[in-house]
Amino acid sequence: MSEQEAQRPGGLSRRRLFGLVGAGTAGVLAAGATGGVIGHATAGDEASGPGPDDAVPFTGRHQAGIVTPAQDRLHFVAFDVTTDRRADLVEMLQAWTAAARRMTAGRDAGPVGAVDGGQYAPPDDTGEAIGLPASGLTLTIGFGPTLFTGADGADRFGLAARRPAPLVELPSFPGDQIDPAISGGDLCIQACANDPQVAVHAVRNLVRLGAGVVSVRWSQLGFGRTSSTSTGQTTPRNLFGFKDGTNNLKAENDQALDRFVWVGDGDDGADWLAGGSYLVTRRIRMLIEPWDTSTLAEQEQTIGRTKGAGAPMGQRAEFDPVDFEKQTDGAPVVPPTSHVFLANPTHSKTAILRRGYSFVDGSDGLGRLDAGLFFIAYQRDPGTGFVQVQRNLRLDAMNEYIRHTSSGVFACPPGLRDRDDWWGRTLFQH
């Protein structure tokens, strides 16, 4: 069916010629990369990486959008499933997969297209991406704990026994101000692209396909990636004005990814989740105004890095090793309450792949920026990943300047193996 759809006129790229060139380029790269993600870009060799307009392969051992070099824009959406019929849910997931396959290739959401249908039918694509390239769009799906077991303990879709033990709501942490209305969800889609209109277009069309089956629970727009996930990317700055993600896990470090990010063959729930990963989201509001009026020294002592170069305190360059032993005037140069000190794998005893975005949701009614970091992390097990890191941040000096306002955890299945595969197959077909 999807093969046929690809033959239809409406299934062609939105930017016919350019789109095909882009897909071809990405295909060449993918052939040399494990798992269909771009893994061969290296620092100083950026010309060989995908261009910002290119398509990212949709199939592969792992889902795209995890170690894919972080795009510039995010539209994240969490859903409640409103039907109680498993068959309807499966049918929607298959429809979503077909649409995602088309859209990530730079094509319209539906087989007919935005403008190639009859005058009397609503178009099967909403049209705002006409003429736009694939823009590195990735669509990554996750399943929340409530999909398996409802709040009342009900086995909603015969999946209760399939829930891996690590997939449970996150515990509460000191200082949390979590709003349940913008937390959790049965399903989630992370849409990342280099053009915000392409990401929004993708989510909008998936939401539409989900009518009668899912209801949007909450969503979050993000801009300005706050982590690099490849050595080919420069380290971006977050809204505190500091480089963020210098020591992140990178796509090039296969061993670390297997150890900390991908669910392994012997792990709990591996029968359907092996090759997948757990996604944790936290909307972290930054208290921008107090931060902006704190001294440079206070800011640097809080983070544990210099604001200019992003070097660890006591060092000169960004990628210099963090020296926790070094002292000046009898005190550690990297303060033990700084974010870098506490979050570093040396002290957290673990690692996670961060993939967050800045957000500004306007102002808060008191004239203050409603802004911060939409934190996204991928890990092999939330308990030994985010939860362990966050517990270690209990005394983090940065806590004075942030509030966690939303929380989510999702199990992201492995990648799609071929054209007939669909999101959730390994979970639902057994």
Place this chain on the structure above:
Amino acid sequence: MSLRDRRPLLLITVALAGLTTAACASSDESGGDADTVTVAATDDACDVGATELPAGTHRFEVANTGSKVTEFHVYAEGDRVMAEVENIAPGLSRELLAELPAGDYEAVCKPGMVGDGIRQALTVTGEAAELSEDESLAQAGTDYQRYVQSQTGALLEQTTAFVAAVEAGDIEGAKALFPVARTYWERIEPVAESFGDLDPLIDGREGDQEEGQDFTGFHRIEKALWETGDVSDMGFYADDLLSNVEEIVSRSNEVTLDPLQLANGAKALLDEIATGKITGEEDRYSHTDLWDFAGNLEGSQAAVQALRPYLEENDPELVTEIDERFAATEAELETHRSGDGWLFYDQLDQTDLRGLSDSITALTESVSKVAAVVAGR
């Protein structure tokens, strides 16, 4: 396909209908010779004097001996309206004529005018007329016109009663009648809105008027009833409302919508719900939005069901999906029932509104596909 393309078909169908009727026991449109089926309606029973009838035109005489206002319908599958009479007050009898081809029907009383009603199977025997696709589409317009006429009759009666209560200064009586009269209005809004000059005068909301235009109609009186509780200066607006409703009723009764207009009207009614009722904008003073919600929903269903025989031939899966989603929306709405009416908008919380919104969104996606099926031939 344009509206104009359908006109000749309609004429043919009317002629065919005439032949069918003539062949059937010498009935005619006046119903003078039609046999009479009695319907004894009470608050908890609906005794129809026949369970089997020959194909043709039949006169139903509905006597309401209960204590609630009732209504009587003859439904084909999917609650497609074959005939109905609205607003039968306690102690009254009403007649209606129903032209019934061979088939399985349900005779339905709705005491209190709510819910699914009390239903009795009605089998009509004889030779089933096989309508061609064009005929079945043309028949849809005729069927829907019959529905509109039953609604406009009730609209006029209830608006007259509402206006009388306003003019008598009966605040509580007028408040009770306001959402009931509007129910009939909301059910046929696509027809009413086709008269662009009258719709704003009857149903305009405050602030929607063009410069220099007075704020008139239902909502002007609603504001006085709920905001100030003083209708002493509403006499002019009450008279004006009634005369505009009379005008629109007489015009509506003459309109036959073509199949595409029916399909688009059914979708437009759901959009009305999504944009005006779920937001609480429609009845911003009285908060009786759920009455309007229910009216729009029923009107949309009536328009879709008029097309049902054609849709079943051409896209049975869509019919199933639409049936399910109408049922799901009704079930969602039903959770907000209060007596014979509904909860007020300001009694609903965010979860309630989300449930209603989700069900309307899903239903709209399905109903939006009807036009292409109708146009597809």
